[in-house]
Amino acid sequence: MSLFEIIKLALISLGRNKLRSFLTALGIIIGVTSVVAMVGLGQGAYNSVQENIAKMGTNLIMVLPGAASKRGFHGPRGSATTLTPEDSQAIERECPSVGLITPIVRSGGQAVFGNKNWQTNVMGCNDHYLQIASREVDRGRFFTAAEARSGQKVCIIGMTVVENLFGNLNPIGQTIRFKKLPLTVIGVLKERGETSMGADQDDQILVPFEAIQRRILGATHAHMFNVSARTPELVETAKGEITQVLRHRHRVKEGDEDFHIRTQEDIAEMAGSTLAIIGMLLGSIASVSLLVGGIGIMNIMLVSVTERTREIGIRMAIGAKTSDILYQFLIEAVTLSCIGGSIGILGGIGLSKIISYFISFSPEVSMPAIVVSFIFSGGVGIFFGLYPAWKASQLDPIEAFRFE
Amino acid sequence: MTQKPLLEVRDLVKTYFMDGVSVRALRKLNIRFYEGEFTSIMGSSGSGKSTLMHILGCLDRPTTGQYLIEGEDVSGFSRDELAVIRNRKIGFVFQGFNLLSRTSALENVELPMVYAGIDADERRTRAMQALEAVGLKGREHHHPNQLSGGQQQRVAIARALVNNPSVILADEPTGNLDSYSSVEVMDIFQGLNSRGISIVLITHEPDISLYSRRVVRLSDGVIVDDYQVQKRLIAAEEIRKLPRRDSLEEQ
Numbered sequence: 001m002s003l004f005e006i007i008k009l010a011l012i013s014l015g016r017n018k019l020r021s022f023l024t025a026l027g028i029i030i031g032v033t034s035v036v037a038m039v040g041l042g043q044g045a046y047n048s049v050q051e052n053i054a055k056m057g058t059n060l061i062m063v064l065p066g067a068a069s070k071r072g073f074h075g076p077r078g079s080a081t082t083l084t085p086e087d088s089q090a091i092e093r094e095c096p097s098v099g100l101i102t103p104i105v106r107s108g109g110q111a112v113f114g115n116k117n118w119q120t121n122v123m124g125c126n127d128h129y130l131q132i133a134s135r136e137v138d139r140g141r142f143f144t145a146a147e148a149r150s151g152q153k154v155c156i157i158g159m160t161v162v163e164n165l166f167g168n169l170n171p172i173g174q175t176i177r178f179k180k181l182p183l184t185v186i187g188v189l190k191e192r193g194e195t196s197m198g199a200d201q202d203d204q205i206l207v208p209f210e211a212i213q214r215r216i217l218g219a220t221h222a223h224m225f226n227v228s229a230r231t232p233e234l235v236e237t238a239k240g241e242i243t244q245v246l247r248h249r250h251r252v253k254e255g256d257e258d259f260h261i262r263t264q265e266d267i268a269e270m271a272g273s274t275l276a277i278i279g280m281l282l283g284s285i286a287s288v289s290l291l292v293g294g295i296g297i298m299n300i301m302l303v304s305v306t307e308r309t310r311e312i313g314i315r316m317a318i319g320a321k322t323s324d325i326l327y328q329f330l331i332e333a334v335t336l337s338c339i340g341g342s343i344g345i346l347g348g349i350g351l352s353k354i355i356s357y358f359i360s361f362s363p364e365v366s367m368p369a370i371v372v373s374f375i376f377s378g379g380v381g382i383f384f385g386l387y388p389a390w391k392a393s394q395l396d397p398i399e400a401f402r403f404e
Numbered sequence: 405m406t407q408k409p410l411l412e413v414r415d416l417v418k419t420y421f422m423d424g425v426s427v428r429a430l431r432k433l434n435i436r437f438y439e440g441e442f443t444s445i446m447g448s449s450g451s452g453k454s455t456l457m458h459i460l461g462c463l464d465r466p467t468t469g470q471y472l473i474e475g476e477d478v479s480g481f482s483r484d485e486l487a488v489i490r491n492r493k494i495g496f497v498f499q500g501f502n503l504l505s506r507t508s509a510l511e512n513v514e515l516p517m518v519y520a521g522i523d524a525d526e527r528r529t530r531a532m533q534a535l536e537a538v539g540l541k542g543r544e545h546h547h548p549n550q551l552s553g554g555q556q557q558r559v560a561i562a563r564a565l566v567n568n569p570s571v572i573l574a575d576e577p578t579g580n581l582d583s584y585s586s587v588e589v590m591d592i593f594q595g596l597n598s599r600g601i602s603i604v605l606i607t608h609e610p611d612i613s614l615y616s617r618r619v620v621r622l623s624d625g626v627i628v629d630d631y632q633v634q635k636r637l638i639a640a641e642e643i644r645k646l647p648r649r650d651s652l653e654e655q
């Protein structure tokens with residue numbers, strides 16, 4: 001009997017009990033749907049995080065105050081005050097692999113223009129920031145090195161700030177106030193949207209470091225440095241050089257550092273491994289339902305073998321071999337689970353589409369995920385169909401024949 | 405006889421063990437069936453007729469003793485080897501028809517050829533021919549529940565002969581049929597036998613045994629009588645004597 005004929009036979013006998021076959025397949029359908037959707041969700045989250053990290057620039061290095069902790073990016077912001085603008089200048093001078101560097105301070109507060117105000121973030125940085133963060137100016141211009149050095153009261157604002165303070169007005173040349181400090185708008189940042197964590201990257205005001213550091217914060221330290229290596233290949237070298245310089249300046253020994261350095265790769269890796277774990281967790285929870293679906297198949301196949309004992313007896317009397325009966329029932333189980341799997345894949349794709357309306361990133365159902373799900377549901381059919389099929393094939397022809 | 409026997413059992417013993425009790429269904433039975441024979445096996449209920457037929461049909465194995473088909477001892481054959489023998493050399497007809505339900509007459513007849521690995525086109529042609537031979541042309545696509553008992557039994561006969569077996573084994577094939585259908589079935593058997601096909605038929609009814617050529621009588625698992633039929637009936641003639649049936653199914 002050819003495989004094609006066995007499959008045809010399986011479809012015919014499954015078709016005889018349509019409702020039962022459907023309910024049995026439903027277990028697999030639900031299982032595969034949730035596996036595909038969950039894996040798609042995990043993959044989508046992973047992609048979006050990686051994409052955002054890549055946007056930060058591949059040769060980005062961040063220098064943060066406080067010792068490196070394994071658990072997160074950094075401790076409470078501003079808790080350590082070890083990084084100074086002088087450190088930043090020293091790094092610029094002494095590290096050959098470092099291309100550009102900017103000290104950064106951040107502050108949140110009300111920005112006011114006319115009778116409008118808006119709760120936003122101000123970031124103090126130097127003229128290299130734009131390039132290091134790979135952002136662009138949409139209208140107007142960024143501040144110059146001279147303006148940065150002398151701490152001019154100018155600012156570049158993000159689209160969200162423009163919308164909320166100016167509406168349709170041209171913001172260039174206008175003066176806004178942030179914590180009583182008047183700032184002249186000289187440029188608007190090109191829109192970038194939200195990060196995967198949901199932070200609005202357009203809700204920002206960029207100001208020369210010197211202008212904000214003392215006048216607003218009354219502080220002498222920087223919250224962090226953003227550094228770019230000369231080339232992506234030099235990232236690790238630059239990291240080493242910065243470590244040397246800062247150790248020397250802060251007079252600390254190896255292992256005692258009061259700062260830590262994260263490259264873009266470190267961040268991507270950390271975010272990636274966290275998401276991979278979450279994805280695997282989601283996937284394995286979903287596969288439990290696939291397992292339950294498999295048990296359902298086994299149950300129905302056992303019932304079916306008992307019900308069809310007489311049919312099996314007739315087939316054996318007429319010349320069916322052990323393997324003929326085994327394949328007949330096995331392929332019936334596999335056909336059932338593969339049909340369930342196919343519907344489940346479509347369901348999973350559909351569910352991901354629905355989910356994507358509610359979240360900021362789009363779940364990605366990849367081809368390998370589809371192929372693996374399909375093979376896996378086939379595997380479930382083989383695994384759970386094998387015992388009932390084997391039982392059928394081992395029936396004694398006369399006993400099967402006499403069965404009423 | 406100098407002719408080689410088609411089927412031969414030697415010292416055949418079949419004992420069933422059930423709940424610690426053993427039932428000796430066949431006790432040292434010896435019998436030979438030759439090519440072209442038409443044998444009736446008779447005997448009271450429980451005398452071992454069906455047990456003998458199951459062994460002759462390779463559905464069951466002897467407890468002790470030998471069973472030879474065309475000179476080959478099949479007593480030690482494996483499950484699958486026996487399946488091949490059943491498929492190629494034996495055709496079964498049962499009292500209860502044993503057709504696959506919800507499967508057309510044509511597909512039922514095709515089934516033995518499916519397991520013989522014959523391709524679909526040839527299967528179809530041969531199954532059509534077999535159904536025509538048993539007078540069921542036009543009924544190919546009916547399911548068993550759309551056919552009368554006599555017609556179902558004729559489908560079963562078509563199925564039994566479609567692989568050109570050496571022998572057809574029939575266990576009370578007329579047991580569930582009225583006298584008219586019974587004679588029709590015997591007519592088909594006589595037709596097949598006249599074409600050289602050997603038939604072993606189990607029956608309770610002495611009338612039916614008169615259509616065969618040889619009668620073997622079993623009692624308590626041994627043969628007590630074995631003779632040639634003297635005044636053999638011809639089914640085709642008997643049908644004419646019976647009142648013509650007025651059923652619709654002949655349309």
Ligand SMILES: Nc1ncnc2c1ncn2[C@@H]1O[C@H](COP(=O)(O)OP(=O)(O)OP(=O)(O)O)[C@@H](O)[C@H]1O
Pocket residue numbers: 420421422427428429447448449450451452453454455456
């Ligand atoms: N599977 C079995 N298990 C136990 N005993 C059995 C089994 N099959 C048959 N027997 C016994 O073997 C003996 C012969 O049975 P068998 O079916 O061959 O009789 P039979 O001649 O065909 O009778 P009938 O005319 O009623 O069909 C009986 O005593 C029966 O009870």
Ligand SMILES: [Mg+2]
Pocket residue numbers: 453454455
């Ligand atoms: Mg019997």
